[in-house]
Amino acid sequence: MKNIVVIGANQCGLAFAKFAADAGFDVNVYEAKQRDEVAYNWTDDMMEETFPQVGLPLPPEEIHTRKRSWTFIPPSQSVKVFVPVPEEELDFAMYRRPFNAWLEELATKAGAKVHFGTKVDRMLIEGGKAVGVMLADGTKVDAGLVVDCGGVNSPIRNSLPDDFGIEQRIDPNDTFVVRRTFFRRPEGTKRPEFTNCAYLKHLGENGISWCLLSYDEQAADVLIGRLGKLTDARYTNALADLRRDNPIIGKEIVTGGELLQIPVRHPIATMVSNGYALVGDSAYMTIPMLGSGMAAGMRAGRMLADVIAEPIGDPFSVENLYRYQKQYMKEIGAEHSAINMMKNWLLKTDDRNVDFLIGKGIVNKKMLVEASAGHMLRMTFPELVSTALRGIKRLDLLLELAALMGKMEKQLDIAANMPEQYDKEALKVWRQNYEKAFQ
Numbered sequence: 001m002k003n004i005v006v007i008g009a010n011q012c013g014l015a016f017a018k019f020a021a022d023a024g025f026d027v028n029v030y031e032a033k034q035r036d037e038v039a040y041n042w043t044d045d046m047m048e049e050t051f052p053q054v055g056l057p058l059p060p061e062e063i064h065t066r067k068r069s070w071t072f073i074p075p076s077q078s079v080k081v082f083v084p085v086p087e088e089e090l091d092f093a094m095y096r097r098p099f100n101a102w103l104e105e106l107a108t109k110a111g112a113k114v115h116f117g118t119k120v121d122r123m124l125i126e127g128g129k130a131v132g133v134m135l136a137d138g139t140k141v142d143a144g145l146v147v148d149c150g151g152v153n154s155p156i157r158n159s160l161p162d163d164f165g166i167e168q169r170i171d172p173n174d175t176f177v178v179r180r181t182f183f184r185r186p187e188g189t190k191r192p193e194f195t196n197c198a199y200l201k202h203l204g205e206n207g208i209s210w211c212l213l214s215y216d217e218q219a220a221d222v223l224i225g226r227l228g229k230l231t232d233a234r235y236t237n238a239l240a241d242l243r244r245d246n247p248i249i250g251k252e253i254v255t256g257g258e259l260l261q262i263p264v265r266h267p268i269a270t271m272v273s274n275g276y277a278l279v280g281d282s283a284y285m286t287i288p289m290l291g292s293g294m295a296a297g298m299r300a301g302r303m304l305a306d307v308i309a310e311p312i313g314d315p316f317s318v319e320n321l322y323r324y325q326k327q328y329m330k331e332i333g334a335e336h337s338a339i340n341m342m343k344n345w346l347l348k349t350d351d352r353n354v355d356f357l358i359g360k361g362i363v364n365k366k367m368l369v370e371a372s373a374g375h376m377l378r379m380t381f382p383e384l385v386s387t388a389l390r391g392i393k394r395l396d397l398l399l400e401l402a403a404l405m406g407k408m409e410k411q412l413d414i415a416a417n418m419p420e421q422y423d424k425e426a427l428k429v430w431r432q433n434y435e436k437a438f439q
């Protein structure tokens with residue numbers, strides 16, 4: 001059977017649908033929300049190189065602009081470190097609604113059918129294999145493959161039977177709970193010297209806040225995010241602090257304001273089972289330090305489509321689908337899992353260390369540029385060590401960082417080297433090693 005059901009029509013589901021339909025599969029995408037409610041009403045950053053990487057043309061000019069350079073502010077708020085990036089190296093900032101409309105058009109032109117306002121109630125399973133889905137209205141849809149792009153709290157992944165061997169629920173502490181709100185900029189307020197300010201471990205709490213001047217310069221784009229939980233009290237307090245430093249934050253809300261969750265952990269250890277595959281946030285494909293997930297999820301969609309288009313044996317068998325996970329971990333997931341270790345260290349370490357590293361320029365501009373673009377590990381290991389060595393006056397910190405880098409390198413190696421073929425027992429051992437660093 002060549003039928004594929006995709007759950008979720010945000011950019012990961014739509015991109016995969018296009019790739020799979022191009023490869024000749026019969027693809028139906030089911031999305032619980034209405035078309036114009038799926039994507040956020042703002043811009044988010046994405047590496048331009050993702051488009052050629054996945055074989056898509058560059059999107060039309062009117063649906064993206066260029067991201068601006070960031071200014072980083074450590075917990076003490078004693079300095080503002082502006083990190084200028086040359087214009088041509090800045091990522092795209094995608095207007096998410098038109099971006100989704102463009103992806104939907106590509107997917108439907110390739111032959112995929114996208115059904116909005118159509119919730120998937122549950123997955124149909126026979127003999128330990130996914131065989132389709134049941135829609136909320138009771139309709140049964142047969143499928144050889146169910147691709148779960150249902151997001152961080154995918155209800156389908158959350159209710160998988162244990163014998164699928166896939167971790168069902170995410171630990172809330174592995175999520176970044178955020179409120180992003182656009183406040184109208186009060187008339188007459190001066191254009192800020194730094195347009196994109198990121199407050200690291202803002203107010204000494206586990207998370208970040210940012211205040212950006214919106215692209216039309218009419219609003220302040222304010223994000224407040226904390227790990228695990230964002231109480232109203234914390235939000236109010238953080239907003240008041242941002243207001244003190246950013247007069248562009250007015251009182252009137254233009255858009256946004258809902259509480260959202262982003263996975264910020266290492267990728268899920270098992271992404272596939274017979275007739276079932278996870279793609280995007282449902283498999284925790286975001287960069288743990290930044291929460292960016294569009295590029296990795298779209299690249300994963302390309303890998304999965306290629307693996308089923310040129311299968312070894314049954315395209316939808318776990319043995320064949322495993323090739324997708326192996327490739328994903330080698331090319332993207334291993335790096336993300338090492339970055340997760342760095343994120344955990346940053347959260348755990350004394351705020352004074354973060355102040356020291358940023359304030360004294362030990363975490364240098366190159367590192368911040370790479371980190372803000374999600375390319376942390378493009379820097380070679382010796383580069384990272386030599387960067388840390390410049391902080392020699394703080395031997396304690398140097399030793400801590402050296403130990404961290406050693407562990408990150410080991411994690412990178414484990415995560416990138418999954419067993420050659422699908423083998424349940426070998427995978428059990430790999431999974432234990434892979435998850436050890438996070439227990």
Ligand SMILES: Cc1cc2nc3c(=O)[nH]c(=O)nc-3n(C[C@H](O)[C@H](O)[C@H](O)COP(=O)(O)OP(=O)(O)OC[C@H]3O[C@@H](n4cnc5c(N)ncnc54)[C@H](O)[C@@H]3O)c2cc1C
Pocket residue numbers: 007008009010011012013030031032033038043044045046118119120121149150151152154155156178180223260261262279280281282286291292293294295297
């Ligand atoms: C404030 C904020 C800022 C961000 N900034 C960036 C950024 O700058 N760059 C970046 O790359 N990423 C960013 N991200 C992350 C990015 O939004 C996600 O990584 C990405 O949208 C994940 O896409 P997805 O398709 O995997 O899942 P989702 O976007 O979560 O979409 C899942 C879809 O599945 C649907 N669904 C769920 N269950 C069912 C069901 N039972 N039946 C039918 N449909 C169902 C949902 O309605 C939803 O539309 C940001 C996220 C937030 C919240």
